[in-house]
Amino acid sequence: MTIPYALIFGPADVSHMMKDMQRLYDTHSQVRARFGQVARSAGMDVNTILRKTPLLDDASCMQVVSLGLLAGMLGIADDIIEQRGAPSCVGGISLGEVAALCVAGGLTLDEATALIRLRVDMPEAEDETVGFVMVMEEGGRAFYNQPPEMRIAVDYGQIHQGIGSLLMVAGLRRALEGRGQEGSGVLEVLPPALCNSAYHTPYRQRIAEQIDAYLQGCALPAPRYPLVTCLPEIGVVNDPQGIKQMCVRGETEMLSVPAMIRQMQSFGVADVICIGPFLRSLNMDFGGVSTSFRDEQWVDDILSSLSAVE
Known part of the structure; x- marks a missing residue:
């Protein structure tokens, strides 16, 4: 019997140097494929989003980290879904919501990278x-x-x-x-070198308007998996209008992880797989169900196991 599970994608960690993704890129075919896709879509070299080369002048640290983590998280999710079948629901925090939308088919990869490029990390007035x-x-x-x-x-x-x-x-x-x-x-x-924007507040209104205008020209489909969100007033998303609201309102409104977890619990999942950095260190309670992580420590563990076998 298949155990119902949820995929939860983490936020962008601007201090993340992509060492784990560099190692996966060399050993994990699905991660390598996703990095190639994201790099082509964003018009960047793979080594840039792997953080092997310096940042480009027209890209912020947040954007490059977001693109790299998007690629890595999608590749890991591809592998999980291939092995375990469809998740009962998917969700994420900030960048994680973009990854969840991609996995659920609510956004194409090109649309996801376009949203990341629109999310400029520059204030309009004061720092x-x-x-x-x-x-x-x-x-x-x-x-x-x-x-x-x-x-x-x-x-x-x-x-x-x-x-x-x-x-x-x-x-x-x-x-x-x-x-x-x-x-x-x-x-x-966070210091200026890592962050120059007040994310998820009304200071991001101009970005929200640009994302709204961009999505007006996109033919958004219904997602193939239910999307649990960090926006309590929106709740679970199953239709194109909800996808648009997630992307636009998430720019300026507070995100609530407990709200997302409550939505996830309504699907009766028995297993939660968290993909991306940062979440393991919090020791969060995902509704009392079994929780595993696909992060830097996981990469160390699986590659150490492979080395031991060899």
């Missing part, structure tokens, strides 16, 4: 950025939501067996580096 903070008590959350200059951008929910909640906070750099340091947690702000 923007994001930071991460763990809040030990729920009452401390409100401090980090002080619009317009500082907002909760992604709520990851409780991590490390409930010791606290992880928040991604976004807004103006001067606010996060100034007032943001007065909260109950330690807000770690």
